[in-house]
Amino acid sequence: MSKDDLSNPVILDVLKELANIGTGHAVTALSSMIGKFVGITVPEVYLESLGKVANILGDPEEEVAAVYVGYHGELDGGAMVIFDASSTHGLFQALMGSDMDLCDPMGLSMIQEVGNILVGSFVSALATFFGSTILAEPPGVAVDMLGAVLNVLLAEVGQHADYLIVAKTTISIEDVNIRGWIVDIPTPESFKRITEKLGL
Amino acid sequence: MLNVGIGEIAVLDKPGKIGAIGLGSCVAVAMYDPIAKVGGMVHVLLPDSRGQKTELPGKFANTGVPYLLKLMEQKGARKDRIIVKIAGGASLMNVSVGNFGDIGKRNIEAVKEQLNALGLRLQGEDTGGNEGRTFILDLATGTFTVKTARSGLRQI
Numbered sequence: 001m002s003k004d005d006l007s008n009p010v011i012l013d014v015l016k017e018l019a020n021i022g023t024g025h026a027v028t029a030l031s032s033m034i035g036k037f038v039g040i041t042v043p044e045v046y047l048e049s050l051g052k053v054a055n056i057l058g059d060p061e062e063e064v065a066a067v068y069v070g071y072h073g074e075l076d077g078g079a080m081v082i083f084d085a086s087s088t089h090g091l092f093q094a095l096m097g098s099d100m101d102l103c104d105p106m107g108l109s110m111i112q113e114v115g116n117i118l119v120g121s122f123v124s125a126l127a128t129f130f131g132s133t134i135l136a137e138p139p140g141v142a143v144d145m146l147g148a149v150l151n152v153l154l155a156e157v158g159q160h161a162d163y164l165i166v167a168k169t170t171i172s173i174e175d176v177n178i179r180g181w182i183v184d185i186p187t188p189e190s191f192k193r194i195t196e197k198l199g200l
Numbered sequence: 201m202l203n204v205g206i207g208e209i210a211v212l213d214k215p216g217k218i219g220a221i222g223l224g225s226c227v228a229v230a231m232y233d234p235i236a237k238v239g240g241m242v243h244v245l246l247p248d249s250r251g252q253k254t255e256l257p258g259k260f261a262n263t264g265v266p267y268l269l270k271l272m273e274q275k276g277a278r279k280d281r282i283i284v285k286i287a288g289g290a291s292l293m294n295v296s297v298g299n300f301g302d303i304g305k306r307n308i309e310a311v312k313e314q315l316n317a318l319g320l321r322l323q324g325e326d327t328g329g330n331e332g333r334t335f336i337l338d339l340a341t342g343t344f345t346v347k348t349a350r351s352g353l354r355q356i
Contacts, residue, residue: 050245050256051205060222061334063349068293103350140293145349147222148332151245152293154206155225155303158245162207162255 012045012165014198018126019043019167023182025125026118027171033117034095036174043167043182050154056166057082057181060147064088065102067115068140068152071123074132075190078156079122080183081115082149087178094173102143112141122182130197153183201336204228204243207256209264211240211271212339219336223288225304227311227327229265230285230337230344231320233277239339240275242268244288246303247310261310269318285324285344285356286311287335304328324356 023040031038046056054060065088070078083091085102091114092099092107100107116139127134142149157164171180201217204210206226212218213236220228220243232239242264249260258264272282289308308327315322326333326346334347344356 049205049207050259051208051243054205054222061347061349066293068295070295137295140295142292142330144224144292145222145332145334148224148290148349149292150222151206151224151226152295152303155245158207158259159252162259 011195012047014194015165016043016045016167018129018194019045019169019182021129022122022125023167023169026122026182029117029121030114030171034173036094039172041170043169046166046168047163048166049163050158053154053164053166054147054150057150057168057183058084058146060145062146063102063143064146064149065108065111065143066141066149067112067119068149069116069119069123070137070156071134072137073127073134074130074193075126075134077190078153079119080150080153081118082146082181082183083111084179087180088143090176090178091173094176108141108143112139115139115141118180118182130194204241204258206243206245207254207259207264209240209242209258209268209271211238211268211275213238213275215340217336217338219334220288221334223333223335224290224292225288225307227261227286227288227304227307228335229268229311229315230287230335231268231272231277232283232337232339232342232344233272233281234283234342235281236276236278237339238272238275238277239337240268240272240277241335241337244307244311247306261307261314265311265314266318269320279319282320283323283342284315284320286322287326287333287344287346287356289327290329290331290333292330292332326354326356
């Protein structure tokens with residue numbers, strides 16, 4: 001997958017729309033689980049070199065909470081949701097009614113579940129859109145430096161490409177504003193299937 | 201500080217710092233020739249290129265490590281004087297990547313294989329575990345420093 005394939009504006013628009021559909025479903029799922037209104041911004045889509053991705057999302061050394069889900073089937077890839085530290089504390093408050101340490105096992109498990117719902121419904125929205133089956137793997141969760149948690153995702157995509165597409169959104173739960181990001185990266189084969197399916 | 205992103209390689213022949221920020225499963229290899237005062241770093245993402253063409257030769261251990269040595273030598277470093285230290289290769293999430301399984305562990309092994317093959321002796325490492333790291337080589341002092349989010353600074 002070359003940079004030219006990815007930087008085509010039509011392709012970027014399509015991916016933006018897919019990200020829109022996916023994140024919309026993800027947020028709806030989260031909203032019905034927690035029984036609160038969840039808002040979401042229109043995803044911003046970037047094409048970036050592997051070495052620079054962390055900088056789009058923030059300071060590579062900043063401590064964040066991240067959930068990664070790999071998926072296989074009609075589309076293969078991996079997706080990750082990242083919450084910065086203050087967003088994670090915001091989630092603890094909004095969902096558990098009290099704050100706790102970022103590495104608290106109970107908090108981690110809550111983050112993992114929220115991430116799993118977001119990524120899982122993101123993936124199933126894409127599957128419905130393409131009328132196909134996509135299976136998600138069990139989620140992985142970590143609290144660490146942004147750059148470090150991104151390695152999992154980048155190692156996956158780095159096997160095929162030097163560049164990748166990043167979709168970034170902000171999620172808000174009632175009055176708590178959560179800087180969350182959904183990053184979705186299809187492999188080159190999946191990418192080809194997307195463009196073929198859409199007749200591009 | 202000269203920041204070495206994933207897949208990138210940098211060499212410096214004047215006093216200054218070179219660093220890789222936020223290493224998870226990635227491994228950064230730092231080389232330093234204390235006589236020539238030349239230092240360099242590569243930020244490796246994956247063990248093996250398996251013939252893949254890439255704009256980022258530093259992305260793979262088998263292409264990045266020899267390339268870093270070549271750049272070091274071009275700047276006047278000599279193999280018999282080069283001090284090599286590595287950091288990274290953590291396992292942050294319990295997920296496997298592609299066919300590699302525990303990618304951090306594989307990266308550490310692949311980097312060491314390359315160093316062996318090139319006849320370079322590894323003189324220090326801070327690898328494995330489940331914590332992300334930042335790795336900095338300071339050419340002014342010849343020190344190799346590792347920083348983590350939760351356990352602070354240490355020199356290797």
